[in-house]
Amino acid sequence: MSRLLKRRETLLFVIIAIMIAGFATRATGFATPANLANILNDTAILIILALAQMTVILTKSIDLSVAANLAFTGMAVAMLNAAYPDLPLVVLVLTAIAIGAALGVINGYLVWALEIPPIVVTLGTLTIYRGMAFVLSGGAWVNAHQMTPIFLNATRTVVLGLPVLSWIAILIVALVYVILRHTPFGRATYAAGGNPVAAVYAGIDVGWTRFLAFVLSGALAGLSGYLWVARYAVAYVEIANGFELDSVAACVIGGISIAGGVGTVAGAVLGSLFLGVIKNALPVIGISPFTQMAISGTVIILAVVFNARRERSRGRIILRDQAAKETDSEELAA
């Protein structure tokens, strides 16, 4: 099975490589290292959010509030920076992570303690968090001249050939990889999503695992809030509108099963890069950027068809789904 998974990521990698090569024939300079680094930097925030989303999806949940969380946190730190220019950047970044995590705690608590389905909870908090961003700012924008240069430039500084933003994404990829592969919590996310019944019998607290996944997702969304505002040098209520679906799309393309328990960090990263390459290539090869949405839609549908084929060939999906339904009712009755 690990060979199968490996093949999946390799395949996606090959597709991305072919795409880049194809675009390079239409626009010379597309495949240059400088442009590829540029694409990575453009996709950095999506990669971080896709990893956040993936952790939650692994536990058989979904977090539709990541983009709203990003908008609220981004607005909060931008206003903080505008009001108190003397605050060191470290404090602001930590504040962003803390605010994001706190919003994640709200999601996680409602899912864990009240057992409200995650899609309902995050559908609600999605509108609440973005509304709070409006209440906080009064609808006003925080523009580049109101923010301090260090706040804006820290992520643009080039270190070892790549901007800090890209390095942060790489660091987060490594961090999430270690968390998912080498910590009890990480293994629990796979178990809780893959087969909740077996997870309970194995002594794993499924609800608590989901709670932690939401907190991690919130913290990463909060960090992305700062990164987004610093990158685009402006904060307003509608930033990253609809980005939650991009994060889900990146996961689906990367082979992360929406039914939980299946998926790798490499898949999420490649799924994000896939979307990032398309987004960057369209204007370069002279296709209207308006086609981007239809293309990602088509890609998502194809990816789902492809995923389903693969899962069906293993012949376990039905059993797993049925088992999950049973736990849900059993757990809650207890």
Add this chain to the structure above:
Amino acid sequence: MSDASTTASRSEKRIIPDRLSTPFKRVMASWEVLLLGVAIAIFIFNSLASPYFLDAWNLSDATYNFTEKAMIAFAMALLVIAGEIDLSVAAIIALASTAMGAAAQTGAGTPVLVAIGLGVGLACGIFNGFLVSGMKLPSIVVTIGTMSLFRGISYIVLGDQAYGNYPEDFAFFGQGYVVWVFSFEFVLFVLFAIAFSILLHATNFGRQVFTIGNNEFAARFSGIPVERVKFILFMLTGLMSGIAAVCLTSRLGSTRPSIAQGWELEVVTMVVLGGVSILGGSGTIGGVVIAAFVMGLVTFGLGLLNVPGIVMSIFIGLLLIVTIALPIVARRLKAMGSK
């Protein structure tokens, strides 16, 4: 033990009490009555808070806040009860509206426009239905995909442009009145409410929908054509989105690719607020109707108080979470008290 009749959340095993409580008690403890209480409370609060609220024409205007969304919510309720979801409904509106706009530019008459709107909606529904029931894919991801695809096609066609120039008599669907203050849309909403209540609560098809949502395997073993029922439900949801597209386009008189942006979440909120279990298997059309009124009254009342739209969405989000959490918390407290 009236808990078992609470349709808010099916997240627990069915408790079958030794003796049912009296029918009156069961009705009083039902989700719909609770929601009706909320609606009445909001109504009273609004009429006290704003002197402009209690006016027939103002209230008639308020119905536009929910009629189009509610039409989709009826079909979506059936879909959710059957254990599926369709997040592409707002994108279907965008695509259907774009198709109608394109036809209007070539001078098509009103009957043709309506046929195109309904046809595109139906075609989108068939596409969703084929992917979900034909190819057996999870509906939540499929419809996230088709959501991008349908709206994406609108963006390809329109870009940053807009369609206008609809024929004059086309305006009737979104702006016309049947009698007195009752708009065409409101009458349509009432008719659909009745039709869907009958379909869900008084036909074999409706029973099949509930059975599938409760236990798909048992449904299959009982000889219910699960895939066909789901396919029909997706078609129906697409068709209702097409009808909503006709009404909305007619009301606005123009089409942009961003038309009805974010409506899928509001429609799902309406359905869940109406007491339909997001896990499938339970819910009533009556609940969705009351939820539509609650959401319409909240947005309209807050609008009269000059509350901006985005702040209203906070209230909608809170309403969604609190109405679902409250019965759960109450049950917990009750369980703790009895121990």
